[in-house]
Amino acid sequence: MIKSKKYREMAWKLLVYALLIFIAFLMVMPFLWMVSTSLKNRAEVFQYPLIWIPEKLRWENYLQVLEAVPFFKFLFNSAFVATTVTLLQLIVCSMGAYAFARINFKNRDKLFLGYLGTMMIPSQVTMIPMFLVFSKLRLIDNYLALIIPGIFSSYGTFLLRQFFMSIPRDLEDSVLIDGGGYWRCFLQIIVPLSKPAFATLGTFTFLANWNNFMWPLLVTNKVTMKTLPVGIMFFVGQYAVEWHLLMAAATMSLLPMLLVYLFTQKYFVTGIAMTGLKA
Amino acid sequence: MGKKRLSRENVAAWTFLLPNLTGFLLISLIPIVASMVLSLTDWKIMGKPTFIGLKNYMELFTRDDRFPQVIWNTVVFIIGTVPVGIALAILVANLLNQRIKGRALFRVLLFIPVVCSTVSAALLWKWLYAKDIGLIAQMLRSVFGIKAPDFLLDTKWAMFSVIVFSIWKALGYNVVIFLAGLQGISPTYYEAAIVDGANTFQKFLKITIPLLTPTIFFVLVTSIISSFQVFDQTFVLTKGGPAGVTSTIVYYLYENGFVWYRMGYASAMAWILFLIIMAVTIVQWKFQGEWVNYD
Numbered sequence: 045m046i047k048s049k050k051y052r053e054m055a056w057k058l059l060v061y062a063l064l065i066f067i068a069f070l071m072v073m074p075f076l077w078m079v080s081t082s083l084k085n086r087a088e089v090f091q092y093p094l095i096w097i098p099e100k101l102r103w104e105n106y107l108q109v110l111e112a113v114p115f116f117k118f119l120f121n122s123a124f125v126a127t128t129v130t131l132l133q134l135i136v137c138s139m140g141a142y143a144f145a146r147i148n149f150k151n152r153d154k155l156f157l158g159y160l161g162t163m164m165i166p167s168q169v170t171m172i173p174m175f176l177v178f179s180k181l182r183l184i185d186n187y188l189a190l191i192i193p194g195i196f197s198s199y200g201t202f203l204l205r206q207f208f209m210s211i212p213r214d215l216e217d218s219v220l221i222d223g224g225g226y227w228r229c230f231l232q233i234i235v236p237l238s239k240p241a242f243a244t245l246g247t248f249t250f251l252a253n254w255n256n257f258m259w260p261l262l263v264t265n266k267v268t269m270k271t272l273p274v275g276i277m278f279f280v281g282q283y284a285v286e287w288h289l290l291m292a293a294a295t296m297s298l299l300p301m302l303l304v305y306l307f308t309q310k311y312f313v314t315g316i317a318m319t320g321l322k323a
Numbered sequence: 324m325g326k327k328r329l330s331r332e333n334v335a336a337w338t339f340l341l342p343n344l345t346g347f348l349l350i351s352l353i354p355i356v357a358s359m360v361l362s363l364t365d366w367k368i369m370g371k372p373t374f375i376g377l378k379n380y381m382e383l384f385t386r387d388d389r390f391p392q393v394i395w396n397t398v399v400f401i402i403g404t405v406p407v408g409i410a411l412a413i414l415v416a417n418l419l420n421q422r423i424k425g426r427a428l429f430r431v432l433l434f435i436p437v438v439c440s441t442v443s444a445a446l447l448w449k450w451l452y453a454k455d456i457g458l459i460a461q462m463l464r465s466v467f468g469i470k471a472p473d474f475l476l477d478t479k480w481a482m483f484s485v486i487v488f489s490i491w492k493a494l495g496y497n498v499v500i501f502l503a504g505l506q507g508i509s510p511t512y513y514e515a516a517i518v519d520g521a522n523t524f525q526k527f528l529k530i531t532i533p534l535l536t537p538t539i540f541f542v543l544v545t546s547i548i549s550s551f552q553v554f555d556q557t558f559v560l561t562k563g564g565p566a567g568v569t570s571t572i573v574y575y576l577y578e579n580g581f582v583w584y585r586m587g588y589a590s591a592m593a594w595i596l597f598l599i600i601m602a603v604t605i606v607q608w609k610f611q612g613e614w615v616n617y618d
Contacts, residue, residue: 056523060418067415068432071495075435077458078447094461140343149336155344162351164601166552168573169593170354172580173361176368177354196346226335255440257555258573262581273442277559280446287450297443305438309431312438316499 075298082106082292089287105292112282112289115296117268118275123300125187125260125271126253129194133249134242136196141204142230146216156205159198167259175262189263190271194253200245207241208234244315247308254301272297362590372587379591390592392567393575394599396482400571401550403486404493409542411490412497417531419498420505430502433495441492445559448488449475452560481561481569488556497542504538505531536615544607551600572596 076096081089082105084098109115143149144156170193178189215237216229224232235242257273264270270278276297283289305312362379366372383390415433419426436444451458452474460471474484512530521529554573557563563570563578570578572592580589 057423060421060423064415064418064423064429067418068429070491071432071436074444074447074451074458074491077451081450090456092456092461093465094458136342136346139339140347143336143339143343147332147336147339149333149340152336158352159347162347162355164604165355165597166548166593166600168552168576169358169590169597170351172586172590172593173354173357174350175581176361176586179368193350196343196350198347198351201343226339230339251438255442257440257442257558258577273440273555276443276446280559287453290446291450294443294446298439301438301440302435305435306431309434312434313430313499316496316503 078291079295081288082295084288086286086288102288105288106296109279109289109293109296113275113279113293114268115275115293118270118272118297119300121190121270121275122254122272125190125194126250128187128191129253130246130250132191132195133197133200134246137200137245138204138235138238138242139230140201141208142226142234144201144205145208146213146229146234147226159201163198163202171259171262178263184263185266185269187269190260190269193259194249197249200249203245204238204241207238211237240314243311247311247315251301251312358590358593361587362594364587366586368584368586375587379588380595382588383591383595389567389570389575393570393572396567396569397551397553397571399482400486400489400553400569401547403482404489404550405543405546408490408493408497408546409539412494412501412542413532413535413539415494415498416501416505417527419502430495430499433498435495436492437495439492441555442559444492445488445556448484448491449560452484475561476565478565478568481565485556485560485569488560489550489553492556493546497546500542501535501538504535508534533616537617540607540611540615544604547603547607548600551596551603572599 080096080098083101083103084095084105085100085102088095088098144152174193178184178186183189211234215233219229219233254271255273256271257277260271260274261277264274267275267278276293279293280290361372363374363376364372365375365378419429452460454460454473454476455471457471457474459474463469463471472480474480508531512534513526516526516530552573553571554577557569557571557574558577561569563574573596576589576592576596579585579592
């Protein structure tokens with residue numbers, strides 16, 4: 045009786061492991077195939093039956109990509125745009141969120157409701173007028189066009205405001221009694237206590253801007269102004285079915301973010317869990 | 324007198340609000356109003372816009388055969404990705420929520436597709452889907468002896484292929500949210516159920532699922548909203564083809580606005596998209612009382 049229960053538990057565990065390994069395999073295998081293809085020559089790409097490890101690893105494929113497109117310029121553009129947008133958005137959103145959470149001013153709640161109202165509107169609505177303005181101002185192929193639309197976010201303001209509301213007010217009272225103003229409260233109490241919220245919003249903003257495709261596609265024409273996703277599609281346009289080269293380009297484009305992710309994965313995961321539960 | 328003098332509170336509020344409010348006006352509110360006005364005009368980027376009232380909206384619903392088609396395609400995409408995606412994510416989250424070794428590693432692996440750009444991941448899947456020589460076609464041939472269809476160029480398979488990719492891409496994200504939801508369920512419920520002699524399956528149906536409904540509701544609402552805006556993967560995998568079967572609302576909007584430069588028409592389309600998203604979200608909100616368990 046006890047023995048059969050033990051066996052049942054072991055069988056259950058085995059089933060759980062088998063399913064998990066199968067799913068993990070489905071998640072990872074495409075990437076292994078990508079790297080494998082990226083190291084093949086043209087003949088090996090079309091070979092049947094397929095081979096996973098080519099006879100000679102052709103690292104030259106990567107060099108060929110680097111010669112065809114300014115890959116490091118794409119990388120720089122993505123890193124520069126994503127970093128700048130993230131920093132500016134955190135500053136702009138946290139300041140606004142503080143005013144909404146802590147200062148009594150006229151029409152505050154009406155204004156906040158207006159912010160919430162715009163959160164429902166899809167970005168495609170504002171995209172067209174923004175594109176027209178940036179092109180009339182001759183800011184196509186300019187970093188300003190890539191950065192400005194990302195600086196403000198109703199969602200970011202909302203998220204931080206909710207977090208600030210959960211911080212007990214007594215902490216600030218002591219600063220106010222000491223004669224300190226709102227700036228000291230904000231910088232000495234609210235900001236240090238809100239590190240988890242900043243990490244969450246920061247990670248999301250960075251990732252979203254790093255991977256953003258549609259807007260950079262619209263506002264960049266020059267090759268040297270393209271970000272990674274747009275740059276990769278530009279490369280695809282030139283080397284349509286050279287799969288070994290396309291996969292080398294895909295590998296190179298994914299590698300930087302994967303490295304960042306592996307070193308900071310705690311933030312990604314806890315951040316998602318937090319936004320998921322708060323909303 | 325108090326009205327004329329700005330109080331200390333008001334000065335402080337404005338210094339904190341100024342950058343934020345400027346952003347709100349310039350990046351959000353004014354473009355929204357501009358888009359509304361634009362949707363009432365005929366404007367081919369060159370030249371001047373002409374006011375045409377509601378003609379764009381009328382054209383969308385009476386003369387443009389492709390618009391109902393792209394709405395339908397988007398609905399098919401949502402029905403294909405969202406329920407299966409949620410069911411799979413709940414299953415995987417439950418598997419991960421047990422006392423097993425290597426949990427952290429599994430979570431890291433599952434999340435890899437989420438941090439990848441949709442463009443690069445879709446490019447990789449385009450290669451997996453390639454006719455005859457793609458990994459999927461080769462595996463179907465060598466393992467099952469089946470001749471695979473041309474996934475992305477066959478009208479019967481193209482949308483299915485886009486859907487499978489999208490489920491794969493989002494799975495890890497939903498799993499992490501469901502894991503957080505599962506960890507919020509108090510173990511006392513399960514202990515009580517064990518005392519009552521419930522088996523694993525009963526515990527899952529009678530405790531886990533009902534207590535997970537708030538999380539399910541959240542994931543349902545947010546994934547439907549984002550699926551209505553699907554663009555990147557259709558752009559990379561199929562360019563809306565073959566024969567327009569994977570052309571979604573935003574893809575068609577992109578073509579109108581930025582390939583054919585019909586700015587007014589594309590704006591009208593964006594507003595229809597907003598109205599659809601809002602209507603669907605409100606309906607879900609209204610019906611949550613029927614099945615979502617808050618306590």
